[in-house]
Amino acid sequence: MATVPLIQDHDASTEVQAVFDDIRATRGSDFINNFWRALAHDPELLRATWDRLKVVMGPGTLDPLVKEMIYIAVSTANGCSYCIHSHTAAAEAKGMTPEQHGELLSVIGMASTTNALVTGLQVPVDSAFEKDGA
Amino acid sequence: MATVPLIQDHDASTEVQAVFDDIRATRGSDFINNFWRALAHDPELLRATWDRLKVVMGPGTLDPLVKEMIYIAVSTANGCSYCIHSHTAAAEAKGMTPEQHGELLSVIGMASTTNALVTGLQVPVDSAFEKDGA
Amino acid sequence: MATVPLIQDHDASTEVQAVFDDIRATRGSDFINNFWRALAHDPELLRATWDRLKVVMGPGTLDPLVKEMIYIAVSTANGCSYCIHSHTAAAEAKGMTPEQHGELLSVIGMASTTNALVTGLQVPVDSAFEKDGA
Amino acid sequence: MATVPLIQDHDASTEVQAVFDDIRATRGSDFINNFWRALAHDPELLRATWDRLKVVMGPGTLDPLVKEMIYIAVSTANGCSYCIHSHTAAAEAKGMTPEQHGELLSVIGMASTTNALVTGLQVPVDSAFEKDGA
Amino acid sequence: MATVPLIQDHDASTEVQAVFDDIRATRGSDFINNFWRALAHDPELLRATWDRLKVVMGPGTLDPLVKEMIYIAVSTANGCSYCIHSHTAAAEAKGMTPEQHGELLSVIGMASTTNALVTGLQVPVDSAFEKDGA
Amino acid sequence: MATVPLIQDHDASTEVQAVFDDIRATRGSDFINNFWRALAHDPELLRATWDRLKVVMGPGTLDPLVKEMIYIAVSTANGCSYCIHSHTAAAEAKGMTPEQHGELLSVIGMASTTNALVTGLQVPVDSAFEKDGA
Numbered sequence: 001m002a003t004v005p006l007i008q009d010h011d012a013s014t015e016v017q018a019v020f021d022d023i024r025a026t027r028g029s030d031f032i033n034n035f036w037r038a039l040a041h042d043p044e045l046l047r048a049t050w051d052r053l054k055v056v057m058g059p060g061t062l063d064p065l066v067k068e069m070i071y072i073a074v075s076t077a078n079g080c081s082y083c084i085h086s087h088t089a090a091a092e093a094k095g096m097t098p099e100q101h102g103e104l105l106s107v108i109g110m111a112s113t114t115n116a117l118v119t120g121l122q123v124p125v126d127s128a129f130e131k132d133g134a
Numbered sequence: 135m136a137t138v139p140l141i142q143d144h145d146a147s148t149e150v151q152a153v154f155d156d157i158r159a160t161r162g163s164d165f166i167n168n169f170w171r172a173l174a175h176d177p178e179l180l181r182a183t184w185d186r187l188k189v190v191m192g193p194g195t196l197d198p199l200v201k202e203m204i205y206i207a208v209s210t211a212n213g214c215s216y217c218i219h220s221h222t223a224a225a226e227a228k229g230m231t232p233e234q235h236g237e238l239l240s241v242i243g244m245a246s247t248t249n250a251l252v253t254g255l256q257v258p259v260d261s262a263f264e265k266d267g268a
Numbered sequence: 269m270a271t272v273p274l275i276q277d278h279d280a281s282t283e284v285q286a287v288f289d290d291i292r293a294t295r296g297s298d299f300i301n302n303f304w305r306a307l308a309h310d311p312e313l314l315r316a317t318w319d320r321l322k323v324v325m326g327p328g329t330l331d332p333l334v335k336e337m338i339y340i341a342v343s344t345a346n347g348c349s350y351c352i353h354s355h356t357a358a359a360e361a362k363g364m365t366p367e368q369h370g371e372l373l374s375v376i377g378m379a380s381t382t383n384a385l386v387t388g389l390q391v392p393v394d395s396a397f398e399k400d401g402a
Numbered sequence: 403m404a405t406v407p408l409i410q411d412h413d414a415s416t417e418v419q420a421v422f423d424d425i426r427a428t429r430g431s432d433f434i435n436n437f438w439r440a441l442a443h444d445p446e447l448l449r450a451t452w453d454r455l456k457v458v459m460g461p462g463t464l465d466p467l468v469k470e471m472i473y474i475a476v477s478t479a480n481g482c483s484y485c486i487h488s489h490t491a492a493a494e495a496k497g498m499t500p501e502q503h504g505e506l507l508s509v510i511g512m513a514s515t516t517n518a519l520v521t522g523l524q525v526p527v528d529s530a531f532e533k534d535g536a
Numbered sequence: 537m538a539t540v541p542l543i544q545d546h547d548a549s550t551e552v553q554a555v556f557d558d559i560r561a562t563r564g565s566d567f568i569n570n571f572w573r574a575l576a577h578d579p580e581l582l583r584a585t586w587d588r589l590k591v592v593m594g595p596g597t598l599d600p601l602v603k604e605m606i607y608i609a610v611s612t613a614n615g616c617s618y619c620i621h622s623h624t625a626a627a628e629a630k631g632m633t634p635e636q637h638g639e640l641l642s643v644i645g646m647a648s649t650t651n652a653l654v655t656g657l658q659v660p661v662d663s664a665f666e667k668d669g670a
Numbered sequence: 671m672a673t674v675p676l677i678q679d680h681d682a683s684t685e686v687q688a689v690f691d692d693i694r695a696t697r698g699s700d701f702i703n704n705f706w707r708a709l710a711h712d713p714e715l716l717r718a719t720w721d722r723l724k725v726v727m728g729p730g731t732l733d734p735l736v737k738e739m740i741y742i743a744v745s746t747a748n749g750c751s752y753c754i755h756s757h758t759a760a761a762e763a764k765g766m767t768p769e770q771h772g773e774l775l776s777v778i779g780m781a782s783t784t785n786a787l788v789t790g791l792q793v794p795v796d797s798a799f800e801k802d803g804a
Contacts, residue, residue, distance in 0.1 A: 001532040003256045003356040004369070031262065035248070038255040042370030045377075048457070049251065052450060056244040061233045066200050067241050073204045074245035074384075076790040077211030079347045079615045082252045083245070084792055085263040088539045099195045101540070102578030105790045107201050109581075109783040110190040111208035111217070114169070116610075116782035117183065118216045120746040120775045121172040122137050122754055128165065129219040130403040135666045137758040138771070176772030182588060183779075189584070208786075210388040213481045213749045218390055222405045235406070236444030239388045243451075246384035247377040250476075254344040254373045256352055264537045269800045271524050271624045272637070299530065303516070306523040310638030313645075316722060317519065323718070324512040329501045334468050335509050341472045342513035342652075345479030347615045350520045351513070353531040367463045375469050378458040379476035379485070382437070385451065386484045389440040390405050396433065397487040398671040478656040481749045486658055490673045503674070504712030507656045511715075514652035515645040518744075522612040522641045524620055539792050567798065571784070574791040585787065592780040597769045602736050603777050606743045610781035613747030618788045619781070621799040635731045643737050646726040647744035647753070650705070653719065654752045657708040658673045664701065665755040 007040035015043040019050050026054060033086060065094040069104050076108050141174035149177040153184050160188060167220060199228040203238050210242050275308035283311040287318050294322060301354060333362040337372050344376050409442035417445040421452050428456060435488060467496040471506050478510050543576035551579040555586050562590060569622060601630040605640050612644050677710035685713040689720050696724060703756060735764040739774050746778050 007016060009032075019040075020032050039046040057067055068091035075083035091101070141150060143166075153174075154166050173180040191201055202225035209217035225235070275284060277300075287308070288300050307314040325335055336359035343351035359369070409418060411434075421442075422434050441448040459469055470493035477485035493503070543552060545568075555576075556568050575582040593603055604627035611619035627637070677686060679702075689710070690702050709716040727737055738761035745753035761771070 001256065002258060003254070003352060004366075033260045033262070034257045035252055035255075038257045039251065041366060042373065045251075045370050045374050048374075048454060049248065049377075052454070053244060053248070055450070056237075056240045060237045061231065062203075062237050062241070066203070067237075069196075069200070070203060070207045070238065070241045071245045072790065073207040074211045074242055075249055076786055077208045078246065078249040078253075079789055080249040080252055081789075081792060082257050082259050083249050084539060084790060085259045089263045097195065098540075098577060102581055103190075103194045103196050103201075104204065105578065105787055106190045106581050106584075107196070107204045108208055108790055109585075109787045110187060111205045112212070112782040112786035113779040114183065114187070115209055115212040115214040115217050116746055117173065117179075117775055117779045118169055118214055119212075119749055119751075120137070120742065120754060120778055121169075122135065122751060123168045123172045123216050124136060125216050125219045126167045128167070129223045137754060138768075175768060176775065179772050179776050179779075182591070182776075186584060186588070206388065210384055213387055215387075215390060218388060218405060232406075232443060236447055239385055239444065240447050240450075242388055243381040243385045243447075246380040250344055250380035251373055251377045253347055253349075254340065254352060254376055256349060259537075269524065269795075270526060271522070271620060272634075301528045301530070302525045303520055303523075306525045307519065309634060310641065313519075313638055313642050316642075316725070317516065317645075320718060320722070321512060321516070324505075324508045328505045329499065330471075330505050330509070334471070335505075337464075337468070337472060338475045338506065338509045339513045341475040342479045342510055343517055345476045346514070346517040346521075348517040348520055350525050350527050351517050353527045357531045365463065371458075371462045371464050371469075372472065374458045375464070375472045376476055378455060379473045380480065382451065382455070383477055383480040383482040383485050385441065385447075386437055386482055387480075388405070389437075390403065391436045391440045391484050392404060393484050393487045394435045396435070397491045474656065478652055481655055483655075483658060486656060486673060500674075500711060504715050507653055507712065508715050508718075510656055511649040511653045511719075514648040518612055518648035519641055519645045521615055521617075522608065522620060522644055524617060537792065538794060539790070569796045569798070570793045571788055571791075574793045575787065581787075585784065589780060589784070592776045596773045597767065598739075598773050598777070602739070603773075605732075605736070605740060606774065606777045607781045609740045609743040610747045610778055611785055613744045614782065614785040614789075616785040616788055618793050618795050619785050621795045625799045633731065639726075639730045639732050639737075640740065642726045643732070643740045644744055646723060647741045648748065650719065650723070651745055651748040651750040651753050653709065653715075654705055654750055655748075656673070657705075658671065659704045659708045659752050660672060661752050661755045662703045664703070665759045 002034070002038045004038055004041040006034055006037035008037070012040065013043060016040045016046060019043075019046050022054075023050060035082065035086065065091060065096055068094055069096070069100075072104060073108050073111075077112070136168070136172045138172055138175040140168055140171035142171070146174065147177060150174045150180060153177075153180050156188075157184060169216065169220065199225060199230060202228055203230070203234075206238065207242050207245075211246070270302070270306045272306055272309040274302055274305035276305070280308065281311060284308045284314060287311075287314050290322075291318060303350065303354065333359060333364060336362055337364070337368075340372065341376050341379075345380070404436070404440045406440055406443040408436055408439040410439070414442065415445060418442045418448060421445075421448050424456075425452060437484065437488065467493060467498060470496055471498070471502075474506060475510050475513075479514070538570070538574045540574055540577040542570055542573035544573070548576065549579060552576045552582060555579075555582050558590075559586060571618065571622065601627060601632060604630055605632070605636075608640060609644050609647075613648070672704070672708045674708055674711040676704055676707035678707070682710065683713060686710045686716060689713075689716050692724075693720060705752065705756065735761060735766060738764055739766070739770075742774060743778050743781075747782070 023032055024030055039049055068087050071087045157166055158164055173183055202221050205221045291300055292298055307317055336355050339355045425434055426432055441451055470489050473489045560566055575585055604623050607623045693702055694700055709719055738757050741757045
């Protein structure tokens with residue numbers, strides 16, 4: 001259960017309804033997932049989060065599927081179950097194949113191991129990796 | 135400073151030298167970064183880590199640059215400074231542009247926020263995201 | 269399910285019962301939540317944890333509600349669902365309004381983003397932030 | 403060293419200069435800390451991050467010092483050294499006393515322990531903490 | 537629910553069946569837990585993970601029960617519920633007593649607190665802890 | 671640099687000096703590491719932390735070296751550099767061999783990978799791992 005009520009359409013304020021309408025129009029779907037219904041308990045936070053998400057996950061220099069895979073990687077490292085479920089579904093909707101999913105998990109697993117080994121060994125950064133003048 | 139000595143070539147055992155040789159041959163570079171020199175204090179762990187990394191980061195269904203960006207995403211969420219430096223350098227060597235780097239950071243930052251909001255709100259997973267029969 | 273049995277009152281040893289009695293007297297409520305019933309499998313750990321919690325969350329220089337919000341912030345960053353539920357309930361019992369809850373989540377979300385951006389960018393600490401002589 | 407160059411004023415584009423000007427005006431100080439100079443390598447991310455931070459950390463229902471302490475709590479749990487230094491300096495500038503700092507750390511330390519104990523014990527959420535209809 | 541189907545024996549490919557057979561033979565039990573059934577959606581990842589786990593958790597210089605307790609410690613810090621349940625069960629099967637479990641949790645809890653205090657205080661490493669020449 | 675001054679002996683209050691004396695007597699060494707000198711800015715927190723550490727790391731059902739290895743495992747997963755350095759030094763002082771150190775890191779690395787894979791796959795807990803009546 002959430003720590004706040006999930007706002008249903010009939011309970012949505014005008015501000016919340018406006019964001020829900022934009023989510024539906026942007027996604028071309030009537031479905032509003034629970035994250036937005038929970039965030040709706042704070043209309044300003046709902047609006048700010050949706051407006052930023054629309055920009056960040058919108059058209060840019062990275063492929064939309066690549067962005068979803070990066071999102072899954074961060075969500076996995078942060079242990080966010082909801083986020084892993086929602087972005088894995090989004091990645092599959094954008095064409096992620098089982099082979100790509102397995103390879104994504106392989107990279108996440110590899111990075112998790114080497115992150116831990118580097119940290120346990122406290123490896124100093126090689127000067128070759130330092131930016132001149134940075 | 136590392137919690138173990140960094141093994142230099144003249145101190146490398148035959149097993150360690152064999153892995154260093156494979157790293158050099160695979161990368162087409164004489165440079166062995168500190169991670170491998172620290173891992174070399176345990177030749178079996180060095181071998182197992184390198185052998186797996188070579189497979190995971192080698193040819194597959196995901197683009198090599200995409201794999202480096204996923205690696206940066208996990209390393210950032212895990213707070214591994216060394217890994218962020220080494221894989222950012224690797225991503226740049228594979229052609230990551232400043233625009234792609236900025237967009238990668240934007241996705242990582244966005245995921246970090248929504249991970250925290252979802253967790254703080256304890257949002258229940260929508261049944262729409264559940265795999266039938268999974 | 270817990271990894272240990274939850275100790276019910278009729279199964280409580282004298283040591284455990286003494287801690288349960290102190291929790292009830294301190295809180296002015298008969299309710300003992302599952303955390304303490306699980307900890308009770310190790311009476312010494314139960315006693316040490318309760319004794320310290322009573323001091324840390326007791327009267328001091330910070331407002332009791334502020335302490336609960338700090339507790340929620342840490343628990344969210346650490347992904348502890350149980351802790352988020354129990355301390356959100358405690359914060360509401362201490363008067364946290366929906367507006368304050370939304371603002372708390374906004375700060376937690378903001379910090380999570382900038383923590384990730386700073387880490388991904390490996391920003392060096394400004395000398396202005398260093399304590400002289402520290 | 404950062405993974406990107408730190409943009410100095412004489413290298414700032416018009417967009418970047420506009421954000422730097424707003425930071426200076428808002429804070430009433432000429433000092434621009436390294437976080438903004440690193441973010442400036444992506445003007446859009448710099449602008450979005452600053453605009454949101456100004457709202458979140460601006461006037462609201464929570465005391466400005468309380469917001470800084472929540473920021474320190476999240477940054478500590480996430481292990482962001484830069485963020486801990488910059489927000490501890492900000493909290494002190496807003497009047498945090500050594501006693502309040504010690505008490506903040508005591509709460510962070512307590513939450514970190516109980517988060518770990520709850521997780522290791524896998525304590526189930528008490529129904530008393532569940533929101534009706536949430 | 538998992539983000540992938542859990543492969544049952546009758547759906548297992550020859551490669552997957554071979555790993556399941558090795559797990560059964562190595563453990564002397566017919567039981568295959570869900571982790572392996574989920575990993576089986578990527579036979580190469582299943583094989584690599586099992587082969588490495590068999591070496592790492594196999595005979596060495598550390599006691600098998602000690603290895604399980606270290607596994608529980610890492611899984612607790614990483615918040616992996618499944619891993620905590622499976623390795624706590626494994627530790628109990630290897631003879632972990634309730635007293636040892638409580639003491640393990642006490643150390644995990646203590647480390648979690650001091651990790652947070654050290655991070656919040658940004659304590660510099662004592663030169664006495666630095667390895668000469670490392 | 672620390673976020674607080676490191677208290678030197680000549681600046682120590684009577685309460686702080688009493689804890690420093692107990693650390694020296696307990697360890698049979700004159701050396702007081704920076705963690706305690708930083709904590710000393712809050713004498714109550716210093717006392718509570720030291721008193722608990724002395725109990726948790728003192729004689730019990732687990733071997734002192736095993737406790738140090740568990741401490742290293744948690745500190746590595748939490749990314750606490752100072753803690754990794756200090757407890758690796760402590761483990762070596764208690765007899766940890768390079769082979770044991772390598773094996774400890776191998777288990778930490780393995781757990782880090784499987785934690786990430788389980789999380790990314792969202793593997794449901796097997797009923798076989800659930801405690802009856804828990």
